Structure formats: C-alpha cells, structure tokens
Amino acid sequence: MPEIVLNYDYVLQINTTPEAETGTYADVKKGFDNIAEALNEVVEQSSYLGDGGYGSSEVTGGQLILTLTGKRYTGDPAQDYIFSDAVYYNWGKARKTDARLICPDGSVISCPVTLAKVTRSGGAANSSTAVSVEVHFNGKPAIIDTRLASLQIGSLGLTPAFDPDVLQYTATATSSSDSITAAAQDSNATVAIVNGSASVTSGGDATWVSGKNTVKITVTNESFTRTYTVIVTYNS
Template sequence: MAGFELMNKHTFEINTTPGASPGTFARIAAGITNVEPNNNEELSQDRYLDGDGYGETDVIGAQTVLTFTGHRKYGDAAQDFIFSKLLELGPSRRTEFRWTEPDGGIFEGECTIANISGPSGDAGSKGEISFEIHFNGKPNYIPPTP
C-alpha cells in the first residue's frame, strides 16, 4: 500500500488536565473504531445576472470537527476524561486537542468536547459510544519536518 497510510497511524490526543501547563495528553485510541474529520464549512452560494442562471460558491466559514465512534473502555484515561464531562456544560467541556498525521504534521488547539453519547447497544455487545471534538477557532498546523 505504498503511499496510503492506515488510519491507525494517526495519533489523537486530548489534554486531561485543562489549564495545567504543559498539560497531560492522553491518546484517544483504545476502543475507538472510527474517526471522521469534517471541516463543517459554511458556504455562500450566489447567482449573479452575468452567470446565466448558474451560481458560484465561496467558503466563508469553517470549524474543524472530528467525530469518534467505537466501544466504551473503562479505565482508559482519554475515554474516562471525556465521559466525565457527560453532564457538564459550558467551559468545563473545553480543553486542548492534538492530531498528529502519519507524516508528522500536527493540528492542535483549544477544543470543546460535544455530543457525548453512550455506551449503548444490545445486551450481548460491547457498549457503543460516540463523541465529537470541535476545534475552537482555526487549529494551529505544524508541518512535518522534511
């Protein structure tokens, strides 16, 4: 699979001690089966008289959101921290997040943990979970070292 990296080569980390410097970053990996990044783009779609009825699109806003799904693993530092926020609102859902790509590029910044769900499922199955990490503002991107 030359040129194609597997998703398990990405590293996702959440700060479990928000406000502390340098913080304690725990890897989001155990029990996680899928992650879906989305730029949640806001579009301006306009039609002008000189376009013969055809429109044009500009991206006028965005927010990077990662949706994680998988199974609840109790005792995992990242999952325990995230699920400890289930009933919390406001600033207590904020922390820092870091996403390292296989080539070494890093997206990092402040985030909010949102839409925490589960565990749920059939009686004989592993507890299914999902949660989202919403970057607050544009993430800082550190390019890979050549």
C-alpha cells in the same frame, strides 16, 4: 513508490487536565474503532444578472469536527476523561480542553476543542457498551511542523534526492570533510546536527572517518521531534 495511508497512522491526543498550567495528553485509541473528519464548510452561493442563470460559490468559513465512535473501556485515560461525570453532566468550560492530531508525515495539528454530543452508553444487553463523542476544533488549528526545508552536505548528492517527508539518506564523500547545512520549515523550530558523537553547527564542517559515518539531523518544534539520518561513506 506511493504508499497507502492508514487511519491508525494518525494519533489523536486529548488534554485530560485542561485546568493545569501544563496539560497532560493521552492518546485517544483504546475502544474507538472509527473516526470521521468533517470541515463543515460554509458555502456562499451567488447568482448575478450577467451570469445567464448560472451561479458561483465561495467557501467563506468552516469548522473542523472529528466524530469518534466505539466501545467503552474503563481504565483508559482518554476515555475516562471524555466520559467522566465532570464532562458528561456539565456544559461550557467543563466541555473545553485541547487536542492535537499527529499526522503520518510528522506534522501536528493543535487546537482548543469542545467535546460535544457525548454518548457513553447504549447497545444490546449482551454487547459492549457503545460510546461516541464529537471533538469540535475551536478556531483555526495551529500546524506544528517538524520537517526540514533543506538539507545539503557539501556538494554531495543525497540518495534519494532530498524530500522533507523522507527520513533516510545515503551519500558518498570524496574528501575528509564537508559542510552540513540544514534549515527547518517552521521558523519556530530548532535544528540539531550530530555526526557520530560530534555536534555540528548548520553551515559548519563535519569530519569523516574511513567507512560509514552516521549523521543525524533532529528538528524540534515545541515538544515534537523528527530525525533525519544520512549515512555518509568515505574511503580514505
């Protein structure tokens, strides 16, 4: 059944220590109540002699920009970094950091960013302090994928049928063991398979006990993971 996607299902993280070798990422959430995404496409429009006055368009480029608005909360790591004096009153390198957007499907968009149009005060005297910032993605974002491309347990049918975005499955075994094969979408990701407490190499056999067996397949890409679960029922 189709499901609606809510804005709070997305998690935006900002690196609050861009000068460090290993960044410290904080969730951008407290105080921000609105986020707008724009790709800022560059459109080239052309009309040729043989087109009878009609034109055609080509999208030749763009830049992803997220605009965040809300109210100021002190003590929140992301807000304290974005609206700090070190960022607000300086330009160039001081405005550059890294951000990543964790999507509801588990994929992660990662990219160096520039913090622009930072506004850290404003509003009526008896209202909360209004704030805003634009997060400009610099260059093409990298997609960190933690999805499986395929999952097969012997000749067993999975219920529901395998879908990279579905994490829970059931299956019924008719013999005491079956091979488990799983492959990740991203060649940089690793796949770990565990049947109960026993590790299984992709392509290797899992041994079933009578009753329900819990198989977990975890995909790891950089520091992000996604775990698929298959409950295999075997009646010996």
